[in-house]
Amino acid sequence: MSERSRNKSRGKTTKLSSTVLVKGRGLWSKNAVPGVKVRGENLRKMEGDEWRNWSPRHSKLAAGILRTKQESSLLPFQGSQALYLGAGHGTTISHIHDHMCGVENEMGGSIVAVDVSPRCIRDLISLAKKRPGILPLLADARKPESLRPWLNGRVDWLFQDVSQAGQVDFFLDACEHFLAAEGIALLSLKSASERAVSGGSEEHYSNAAKAMEEVGLEVLEVIRLKGWEEQHALIIGCAPHDWK
Numbered sequence: 001m002s003e004r005s006r007n008k009s010r011g012k013t014t015k016l017s018s019t020v021l022v023k024g025r026g027l028w029s030k031n032a033v034p035g036v037k038v039r040g041e042n043l044r045k046m047e048g049d050e051w052r053n054w055s056p057r058h059s060k061l062a063a064g065i066l067r068t069k070q071e072s073s074l075l076p077f078q079g080s081q082a083l084y085l086g087a088g089h090g091t092t093i094s095h096i097h098d099h100m101c102g103v104e105n106e107m108g109g110s111i112v113a114v115d116v117s118p119r120c121i122r123d124l125i126s127l128a129k130k131r132p133g134i135l136p137l138l139a140d141a142r143k144p145e146s147l148r149p150w151l152n153g154r155v156d157w158l159f160q161d162v163s164q165a166g167q168v169d170f171f172l173d174a175c176e177h178f179l180a181a182e183g184i185a186l187l188s189l190k191s192a193s194e195r196a197v198s199g200g201s202e203e204h205y206s207n208a209a210k211a212m213e214e215v216g217l218e219v220l221e222v223i224r225l226k227g228w229e230e231q232h233a234l235i236i237g238c239a240p241h242d243w244k
């Protein structure tokens with residue numbers, strides 16, 4: 001092991017919750033299915049529990065959590081209900097599940113995991129069998145009314161990562177339909193999915209932030225993910241107490 005990696009693994013530990021911690025430069029979630037990996041990630045014993053490495057190279061949420069300047073974490077509340085649009089094969093969702101559900105969903109959380117691809121939903125169904133609390137939903141995030149029957153009221157945490165043109169409009173639509181007052185909404189914005197503009201990615205980020213403010217969300221931070229994900233930003237919005 002090199003001196004540099006020895007220092008990193010010795011690094012200071014900051015607990016973001018009882019289930020997520022930063023050690024050195026690494027992010028870890030407490031494994032809700034001990035002994036089982038989701039995407040070949042490293043497992044490590046710490047404080048008597050098993051933790052899974054949550055890589056910022058495979059998860060824009062992880063990248064945002066490691067880079068945010070916010071004092072409060074970007075994570076949902078444990079045991080709450082979250083809406084996740086663009087669930088993919090479930091890499092990020094598995095870590096959110098570690099955090100807000102725990103072993104056999106002992107915390108009573110619920111993650112409505114929406115994706116338009118049947119292949120992703122197949123993977124999510126396998127994941128959900130081992131991880132109760134995940135609700136895979138084959139649906140189009142551009143049609144929020146189709147999601148309503150699966151949600152128990154509004155959510156405190158809404159995340160979108162669809163890498164598709166028009167992503168800002170349907171993120172805002174989903175927020176208007178489903179975000180609770182004082183809830184957090186996180187938009188993973190891929191500027192390369194939108195038509196080219198003279199100001200490049202920065203123009204897309206600032207237009208998206210403006211659009212969020214126009215509907216009444218407070219924009220807390222625009223986190224550029226360069227280095228981990230090129231042409232991507234995670235934009236953090238918060239709904240006011242008198243939202244909708």
Ligand SMILES: C[S@@+](CC[C@H](N)C(=O)[O-])C[C@H]1O[C@@H](n2cnc3c(N)ncnc32)[C@H](O)[C@@H]1O
Binds near residue numbers: 114116120139
């Ligand atoms: C970048 S991947 C998501 C990766 C995932 N968030 C993660 O961190 O593990 C984008 C996903 O969005 C899905 N997607 C694209 N357009 C969508 C839409 N209109 N509704 C729902 N899902 C959509 C794609 O099928 C794809 O799985």
